[in-house]
Amino acid sequence: xxxxxxxxxxxxxxxxLRELTEPSSNSFPVSAVFLVSDAAQIAHDIFRAFRRSFxxxxxxxxxxxxxxxxxxxxxxxxxxxxxxxxxxxIPLLLLLRPAGYSPAYILPLPAGSASGTxxxxxxxxxLELLSRVERFADRAAVAFDDSGITGLTExxxxxxxxxxxxxxxxxxxxx
Numbered sequence: 001x002x003x004x005x006x007x008x009x010x011x012x013x014x015x016x017l018r019e020l021t022e023p024s025s026n027s028f029p030v031s032a033v034f035l036v037s038d039a040a041q042i043a044h045d046i047f048r049a050f051r052r053s054f055x056x057x058x059x060x061x062x063x064x065x066x067x068x069x070x071x072x073x074x075x076x077x078x079x080x081x082x083x084x085x086x087x088x089x090i091p092l093l094l095l096l097r098p099a100g101y102s103p104a105y106i107l108p109l110p111a112g113s114a115s116g117t118x119x120x121x122x123x124x125x126x127l128e129l130l131s132r133v134e135r136f137a138d139r140a141a142v143a144f145d146d147s148g149i150t151g152l153t154e155x156x157x158x159x160x161x162x163x164x165x166x167x168x169x170x171x172x173x174x175x
Contacts, residue, residue, distance in 0.1 A: 009067045009075035010173055017166045019062030028059040029097065029136055030144070031162065034066040034109075035076050036091040041113035043091035044069060049122040050093075053130055057137045078169050082158045095129070096162050097144075103154045105129075105146060125150045 032050055036043045047066050054064045068076040068090065080089060083104070095105040107129055122130065128149050135141040146152060159165035 003071075003073075005071040006073045006075070008070055009073040012065060012067065013075050013166065013170055013173065016062050016065055017163075017170050019060055020163045020166060024060065026058070026060045026063070028054070028057060028063045030133055031063050031065070031096045032133070033079070033094040033096065034068075034091065035079060035089075035094065036066060036068045036109070037076075038069060038071045039113070040068075040091040040109070040111055042111070043093075043109040046093070046109055046122060046126045049126075050130055053134055057134070059137070074173050075169065078172055082165065082169065083155065084158070093126070093129070095133070096157070102157065104157050105152055105154055107149070107152050125152065 091109040093107045136144045
């Protein structure tokens with residue numbers, strides 16, 4: 001029997017695949033995927049800051065997804081496995097280009113919870129990454145600048161392209 005946590009993330013995974021494969025006028029240049037646990041409240045706050053920015057720029061559901069917010073799911077585990085990352089890698093942010101093959105970027109996020117909210121005071125590497133994504137999305141930068149962001153690492157995409165990766169995950173986890 002599938003848990004509620006698993007079903008929630010499996011549903012989001014299916015919706016992500018539909019968003020990636022259906023024709024759209026969405027030209028937002030990246031997808032940000034948050035892999036978290038239910039206890040990673042700082043990462044949840046960072047997600048909310050990204051969501052505000054992405055929504056202001058017309059990004060769709062497929063451009064910003066969070067998995068694991070209700071508990072570490074089979075989707076989180078499968079993505080970590082595909083990326084050759086250990087289970088203790090979460091919380092993290094995975095930045096991908098939706099079209100074509102490109103590297104994936106991983107930014108570790110702070111674990112745990114903060115005494116307050118950081119939603120109005122995003123700082124550090126997550127703020128720098130969001131600023132660079134905003135410049136890229138606003139066409140103020142010709143290419144995504146990944147230089148000098150503390151903790152940001154580039155890894156090869158473990159599939160021919162993002163659609164293939166998400167299709168593989170859907171097939172592996174089941175729909």
